Amino acid sequence: MKLSRxxxxxxxxxxxLAAPATIARAQSDNIKFASILDLSGGLDIxxxxxxxxxxxxxxxxxxxxxxxxxxxxxxxxxxxxxxxxYTQFATQAAAGDKAATVHAGITSASxxxxxxxxxxxxxxxxxxxxxxxxxxxxxxxxTGSTPAQTVAKVVPYAMNKWGKKVYxxxxxxxxxxxxxxxxxxxxAENGGETLDVEFFPLDVxxxxxxxxxIQTAKPDxxxxxxxxxxxxxxxxQYAAAGMLKEIPIASTTFGVGNEQKLISAEEGNGIIAxxxxxxxxxxxxxxxxxxxxxxxxxxxxPVMNELAIRSYEGAMLWAEAVKAAGTIDREPVIEALRSGLxxxxxxxKVTIDSQTNxxxxxxxxxxxxxxxxxxxxxxxxxxxxxxxxxxxxxxxPNQSTxxxxxxxxxxxxx
Amino acid sequence: MDLVVAVLFQLVYGIANLALISLGLAIIFGxxxxxxxxxxxxxxxxxxxxxxxxxxxxxIWIAMLILAPLVVGLIGVIVERLLIxxxxxxxxxxLLATWGLSLLLIGLVTSIFGASTGTTISPPLxxxxxxxxxxxxxxxxxxxxxxxxFIAVWATxxxxxxxxxxxxxxxxxxxxxxxxxxNTRIYMITFGLGAAVTxxxxxxxxxxxxxxxxxxxxxxxxxxxxxxxxxASILAGTAAGSILLGGxxxxxxxxxxxxxxxxxxxxSAIILLRLLPRGITGRFFRKSL
Numbered sequence: 001m002k003l004s005r006x007x008x009x010x011x012x013x014x015x016x017l018a019a020p021a022t023i024a025r026a027q028s029d030n031i032k033f034a035s036i037l038d039l040s041g042g043l044d045i046x047x048x049x050x051x052x053x054x055x056x057x058x059x060x061x062x063x064x065x066x067x068x069x070x071x072x073x074x075x076x077x078x079x080x081x082x083x084x085x086y087t088q089f090a091t092q093a094a095a096g097d098k099a100a101t102v103h104a105g106i107t108s109a110s111x112x113x114x115x116x117x118x119x120x121x122x123x124x125x126x127x128x129x130x131x132x133x134x135x136x137x138x139x140x141x142x143t144g145s146t147p148a149q150t151v152a153k154v155v156p157y158a159m160n161k162w163g164k165k166v167y168x169x170x171x172x173x174x175x176x177x178x179x180x181x182x183x184x185x186x187x188a189e190n191g192g193e194t195l196d197v198e199f200f201p202l203d204v205x206x207x208x209x210x211x212x213x214i215q216t217a218k219p220d221x222x223x224x225x226x227x228x229x230x231x232x233x234x235x236x237q238y239a240a241a242g243m244l245k246e247i248p249i250a251s252t253t254f255g256v257g258n259e260q261k262l263i264s265a266e267e268g269n270g271i272i273a274x275x276x277x278x279x280x281x282x283x284x285x286x287x288x289x290x291x292x293x294x295x296x297x298x299x300x301x302p303v304m305n306e307l308a309i310r311s312y313e314g315a316m317l318w319a320e321a322v323k324a325a326g327t328i329d330r331e332p333v334i335e336a337l338r339s340g341l342x343x344x345x346x347x348x349k350v351t352i353d354s355q356t357n358x359x360x361x362x363x364x365x366x367x368x369x370x371x372x373x374x375x376x377x378x379x380x381x382x383x384x385x386x387x388x389x390x391x392x393x394x395x396x397p398n399q400s401t402x403x404x405x406x407x408x409x410x411x412x413x414x
Numbered sequence: 415m416d417l418v419v420a421v422l423f424q425l426v427y428g429i430a431n432l433a434l435i436s437l438g439l440a441i442i443f444g445x446x447x448x449x450x451x452x453x454x455x456x457x458x459x460x461x462x463x464x465x466x467x468x469x470x471x472x473x474i475w476i477a478m479l480i481l482a483p484l485v486v487g488l489i490g491v492i493v494e495r496l497l498i499x500x501x502x503x504x505x506x507x508x509l510l511a512t513w514g515l516s517l518l519l520i521g522l523v524t525s526i527f528g529a530s531t532g533t534t535i536s537p538p539l540x541x542x543x544x545x546x547x548x549x550x551x552x553x554x555x556x557x558x559x560x561x562x563x564f565i566a567v568w569a570t571x572x573x574x575x576x577x578x579x580x581x582x583x584x585x586x587x588x589x590x591x592x593x594x595x596x597n598t599r600i601y602m603i604t605f606g607l608g609a610a611v612t613x614x615x616x617x618x619x620x621x622x623x624x625x626x627x628x629x630x631x632x633x634x635x636x637x638x639x640x641x642x643x644x645x646a647s648i649l650a651g652t653a654a655g656s657i658l659l660g661g662x663x664x665x666x667x668x669x670x671x672x673x674x675x676x677x678x679x680x681x682s683a684i685i686l687l688r689l690l691p692r693g694i695t696g697r698f699f700r701k702s703l
Contacts (some may be wrong), residue, residue: 042628044529200672203632208424209667215547230632232624240550242541261532
């Protein structure tokens with residue numbers, strides 16, 4: 001056959017047109033799993049470890065043969081600690097990628113920015129961060145711990161150990177404000193007294209006046225819900241003034257950004273915190289997970305905390321639900337999740353609570369020694385009792401609200 | 415009585431803290447009319463120098479007092495040579511360029527050291543007892559360092575030949591060039607010194623604050639407000655701005671709480687700049703340095 005220029009051009013352009021189509025088909029066969037986290041900017045101390053464990057989860061799922069015979073493809077977005085990127089990327093993930101599920105958000109503000117978007121696009125949403133509780137949303141699974149699981153444990157433990165008079169310091173945004181209300185409630189329920197509550201804007205770095213006030217009030221302990229890099233200064237200045245030895249600290253946030261590594265051993269020794277995970281959990285699943293993580297990332301791997309571990313377990317819960325449902329369609333997967341699905345992960349057994357779309361989980365109290373957490377007490381299978389007070393998705397699945405938006409009193413809890 | 419002393423101590427420390435984080439910015443802004451939006455990142459680099467050096471086994475005093483100003487001063491010189499010197503007299507362009515620089519520095523530090531770097535340092539001095547109250551000895555040390563630093567900058571500008579030439583160059587570059595002074599060299603040295611003072615401040619704050627790549631953002635606004643409120647005089651302006659704003663912030667933070675403390679600081683800066691648009695030293699102590 002004589003190859004004229006016209007034929008050649010026609011043939012190759014047909015080939016060129018056909019080629020992307022085959023590639024596109026190969027890609028669209030993959031199941032899309034979208035992750036939106038802050039991997040740069042001020043919140044990257046939380047986001048970076050979460051991204052690593054999310055990647056590991058997708059690798060593990062694919063190494064076990066993928067889901068429904070298809071490969072899972074991770075679409076990872078960096079929201080750069082900026083809320084507007086969350087809405088933008090959530091829309092992209094839902095409408096553009098047609099992701100089967102979106103696992104996203106670190107701060108409560110970022111969650112509230114994308115929850116309505118993902119509900120509107122009918123895209124299954126996982127929020128894998130510990131938070132203040134109160135989300136009641138059929139489409140949204142909150143796998144992190146809530147105050148009834150952690151604050152309710154650490155407050156009586158610390159009060160038994162140190163005394164009844166409590167001074168609360170917290171970050172000045174919805175997490176800190178609402179968590180401080182939970183703290184006051186649990187302090188009162190355990191027969192204690194809250195001497196004062198102080199809120200700090202996120203860029204405060206000089207805590208001198210507050211340390212004076214704590215010295216004046218003479219509490220038996222300080223409970224902190226401080227957040228972010230600037231607030232790390234509180235622990236350092238508190239210890240530098242010799243206070244940590246006199247008035248100990250319990251916290252609901254210290255450690256989720258691996259803050260224990262950002263201050264020296266003597267500035268942190270004795271601080272108590274409660275989470276759904278600490279590295280010291282003595283189980284085969286946990287040790288195996290840490291070994292594999294170290295093999296992947298080397299000895300310089302990030303320290304694992306609840307946020308990172310729950311990002312892994314959240315992905316695994318979704319994978320289990322897809323297997324059980326036999327499809328990636330949203331409705332059957334949600335039904336499978338809400339059927340009391342559970343996953344045995346590094347933190348122990350995590351079970352979806354169908355009343356709230358939150359999780360029942362093991363909760364641990366840790367005490368800091370030489371920049372590492374020692375588990376001093378553990379509680380098995382704790383329900384999300386706070387959100388259960390106000391939310392019942394079994395009765396009315398057609399809900400998509402954040403009930404603690406205006407505080408506990410507005411939600412009818414006192 | 416003990417309480418009064420303890421609160422006064424914290425008040426003085428709050429003022430010294432503000433003066434310390436602002437001085438380097440004041441030198442660069444006051445002398446060269448360059449607004450350095452990467453000032454917060456220079457503080458961060460000072461802190462990182464200390465954290466990285468102490469992790470490598472360097473003595474904390476050497477890391478804070480020698481390495482931090484040296485490293486950040488050198489970075490300042492490089493930045494001046496590569497970036498700032500093309501932009502003299504173009505204030506808006508320097509704003510944009512140094513803002514870009516601040517993003518670059520955050521990105522560089524994050525990609526080299528990761529989102530956070532562990533540390534083992536703590537404030538190297540003991541506790542001071544004030545009756546029932548206690549305060550950090552290191553904070554007293556920081557107050558002392560701030561005073562010494564102000565005296566040193568004053569002496570350099572007022573008593574040395576370099577200071578004289580630098581001040582002359584800033585006032586009238588053509589004249590000083592005509593007298594045989596290399597203006598570009600003077601600019602470079604001044605910017606480097608401003609950066610070194612900032613690095614020293616960042617290094618000194620490393621044991622009492624969190625050191626993260628993004629931490630600069632928490633300092634930049636306060637440093638700016640202090641310098642702008644202070645006005646054109648480098649030392650008198652920074653001191654006056656720090657005393658006013660640090661004092662207001664400390665008093666309100668103690669009486670009401672930190673949120674109102676921050677609000678009071680900003681409100682007093684707004685009122686001040688409404689009444690004295692050129693800052694405190696635009697009206698008072700105009701002849702001072």
